[in-house]
Amino acid sequence: MLIVEDDKAVAIVTRGFVERHGAFAVVGEAATGRSALEAIEAVRPDLVLLDVHLPDASGIEVLRVARARGFAGEVVAVTAARDLETVRAARSFGVRHYLVKPFGLEAMRERLEAIRAELAQAETLSTHPLDQRAVDAMLQPSDRPRQPAAGSQLTLDTVAGLLAEVDGSVSAAEVGERLGMSRVSARRYLERLVVDGRAAVAPRYGGTGRPELRYSVRR
Numbered sequence: 001m002l003i004v005e006d007d008k009a010v011a012i013v014t015r016g017f018v019e020r021h022g023a024f025a026v027v028g029e030a031a032t033g034r035s036a037l038e039a040i041e042a043v044r045p046d047l048v049l050l051d052v053h054l055p056d057a058s059g060i061e062v063l064r065v066a067r068a069r070g071f072a073g074e075v076v077a078v079t080a081a082r083d084l085e086t087v088r089a090a091r092s093f094g095v096r097h098y099l100v101k102p103f104g105l106e107a108m109r110e111r112l113e114a115i116r117a118e119l120a121q122a123e124t125l126s127t128h129p130l131d132q133r134a135v136d137a138m139l140q141p142s143d144r145p146r147q148p149a150a151g152s153q154l155t156l157d158t159v160a161g162l163l164a165e166v167d168g169s170v171s172a173a174e175v176g177e178r179l180g181m182s183r184v185s186a187r188r189y190l191e192r193l194v195v196d197g198r199a200a201v202a203p204r205y206g207g208t209g210r211p212e213l214r215y216s217v218r219r
Contacts, residue, residue, distance in 0.1 A: 004030045004036040028045070033054045059077065060086070067094070076097045079100065102193050106184060159190060160217075
């Protein structure tokens with residue numbers, strides 16, 4: 001795995017997350033778009049954790065060039081950008097996984113587990129003759145939108161309904177309290193709504209420490 005992140009502190013924490021997971025090994029780090037492209041060419045990683053905002057280039061542009069040069073590995077877009085256009089641009093270059101800063105160990109673990117399973121599936125399919133079922137299974141992660149389980153979709157719609165009823169914005173903690181779920185789970189559904197373009201998010205500054213993220217219906 002290659003970690004592309006211009007914030008050294010974030011890169012260190014991310015490396016720690018990956019090493020704790022254990023399924024992937026970090027083969028390098030890059031802090032700029034130029035060094036990222038050089039590293040991708042040199043080590044050809046199976047997976048790149050790619051920050052969208054780099055000091056000399058957009059991570060999307062780095063990915064575009066890497067794809068043009070034949071890089072076919074998996075990419076996790078690590079970003080604080082929650083606008084729909086960024087997500088669409090990343091998807092156009094084959095990105096299927098996202099981490100929105102600030103993220104925690106559980107979010108990282110979920111992404112790495114999903115990618116590990118997909119790579120294992122691809123390896124298994126490569127040793128068997130391709131029939132229709134095998135082709136459908138191979139294309140499922142990338143070419144077909146994943147349908148959430150019935151319960152997950154119901155919860156997602158419930159969270160969306162709550163946002164629609166709120167006058168203003170709410171935090172993940174407030175959503176969790178109202179719906180009887182953990183703050184982490186509430187935030188996961190809220191970020192899913194942001195990625196889908198159904199919700200907007202903005203920081204609220206006040207006091208000391210990290211700003212609070214507030215969610216509202218995208219108008």
